[in-house]
Amino acid sequence: MPPAPSDIRRRSRSSRKRGGASDIAPEAVLSIAILTLVCIGVVMVYSASSASALLEDANPSGMLIRQGLFAIVALVAFAVCARVNPATLMKLAKPAVFIALGLLVVVLIPGFGIEANGARSWIGLGPVQMQPSEFAKLALIVWLAGYLARNVDRLDTWDGLKRPVGIMVAMGVLLMLEPDLGTSIVLLSTAFVMLVLSGVPARILGLMAVIAGVLTAALIAVAPYRTARLTSFLDPWSDPEGGGFQVVQAQLALGSGGVSGVGLGNGLQKVNYLPEAHTDMIMATIGEELGLVGVLGVIALVGAVIWSGYRIAMAAPDLRLRLLAGGLVSLISIQAIVNLGAVLGLLPVTGVPLPFVSYGGSSLVVLTAASGILVGISRRSRARRLSVVPDPSASGGDRRRRDGGPHHAGAGAG
Numbered sequence: 001m002p003p004a005p006s007d008i009r010r011r012s013r014s015s016r017k018r019g020g021a022s023d024i025a026p027e028a029v030l031s032i033a034i035l036t037l038v039c040i041g042v043v044m045v046y047s048a049s050s051a052s053a054l055l056e057d058a059n060p061s062g063m064l065i066r067q068g069l070f071a072i073v074a075l076v077a078f079a080v081c082a083r084v085n086p087a088t089l090m091k092l093a094k095p096a097v098f099i100a101l102g103l104l105v106v107v108l109i110p111g112f113g114i115e116a117n118g119a120r121s122w123i124g125l126g127p128v129q130m131q132p133s134e135f136a137k138l139a140l141i142v143w144l145a146g147y148l149a150r151n152v153d154r155l156d157t158w159d160g161l162k163r164p165v166g167i168m169v170a171m172g173v174l175l176m177l178e179p180d181l182g183t184s185i186v187l188l189s190t191a192f193v194m195l196v197l198s199g200v201p202a203r204i205l206g207l208m209a210v211i212a213g214v215l216t217a218a219l220i221a222v223a224p225y226r227t228a229r230l231t232s233f234l235d236p237w238s239d240p241e242g243g244g245f246q247v248v249q250a251q252l253a254l255g256s257g258g259v260s261g262v263g264l265g266n267g268l269q270k271v272n273y274l275p276e277a278h279t280d281m282i283m284a285t286i287g288e289e290l291g292l293v294g295v296l297g298v299i300a301l302v303g304a305v306i307w308s309g310y311r312i313a314m315a316a317p318d319l320r321l322r323l324l325a326g327g328l329v330s331l332i333s334i335q336a337i338v339n340l341g342a343v344l345g346l347l348p349v350t351g352v353p354l355p356f357v358s359y360g361g362s363s364l365v366v367l368t369a370a371s372g373i374l375v376g377i378s379r380r381s382r383a384r385r386l387s388v389v390p391d392p393s394a395s396g397g398d399r400r401r402r403d404g405g406p407h408h409a410g411a412g413a414g
Helices: 005-023 026-055 062-083 086-091 093-106 132-150 158-177 181-198 202-222 224-234 245-257 282-315 319-343 361-386 394-402
Strands: 113-116 119-125 128-130
Touching: 026 062, 026 282, 026 361, 062 361, 086 093, 086 132, 086 319, 086 361, 093 132, 093 158, 119 132, 128 132, 128 361, 132 158, 132 181, 132 319, 132 361, 158 181, 158 202, 181 202, 181 319, 202 224, 245 282, 245 319, 282 319, 282 361, 319 361
Parallel strands: none
Antiparallel strands: 113 119, 119 128
């Protein structure tokens, strides 16, 4: 006979005691870390932008208000995506990919796309600007998860890979026409990780990696400003007023902050010295004003997001959800690594924002929505595990077999 409810509760309590910290729900860690990062981002965007706005006779609270509105929309998206069934999202994945490709084309059309910093990456929607490349990241991940899971037995053939590779190449080409090398690297690297997780043979992955490396080197070689970024990364102080200016100013900001920083709002590099102090280089502003303590705190929070995200991916009950969760957390991981590497001088500057912290609505809403999907996957995985009644004791199983009842490996009848 099935175990009594009191026995199940006792076993559950004892297993929780044995599990200790490992039984902390990863979605709880993820949610708390995301909320904290978003709040830090709103505060630091205001700190990084207000002084420059005052010098230009603009509203010092302008970016604070916009980032606050972006944060509200992002948290609503987080709550909605946490409650939507991932199967529903995957049904929408195919039209979402075509919409994303269409938007990446539209942004290149003069009159529709808005150019800033030499790239045509935004579409104006009244007072709001959106970046189609951010939506493309999410659409590609959701579509790839479904496609790779359905075709897992065909991923060692060209017939099985031509569709995902074709869409990846199409998105990469459209992003490079903007041009936006940083976003294309993040998007294609995330898709590559999903191919690895789905079991694509190493020989195919190696060939793809070699081709991607050759193409990236060619794209850097044909664009003088990209070559300058690479050489300035290798030795930024050789041209501190030119190609190395942003890296040098970021290093000065981080160095002047010391351990505890100069104080929130008291940084000087953000005042017309450090380019993109509120977006790509916001970590340098954090380092100057909050010091090493602030930098390590933000890195720890991002690490908590990544740790909990991969825990959710490993615990997902089927390949489709594992690929979806793995792709989403890989997107956050790769984008964070690229941004932090650029700020700390470990990677070339590519213009990639810091997840959840940098100014910008498109990135914040998309990555927070992706985190909401991770929470939804975790909740469903946990609910599925809890719905399975624990194995009966060995004596109960022996007694059931002696009585002639059927024996099933795993859970007993509930």
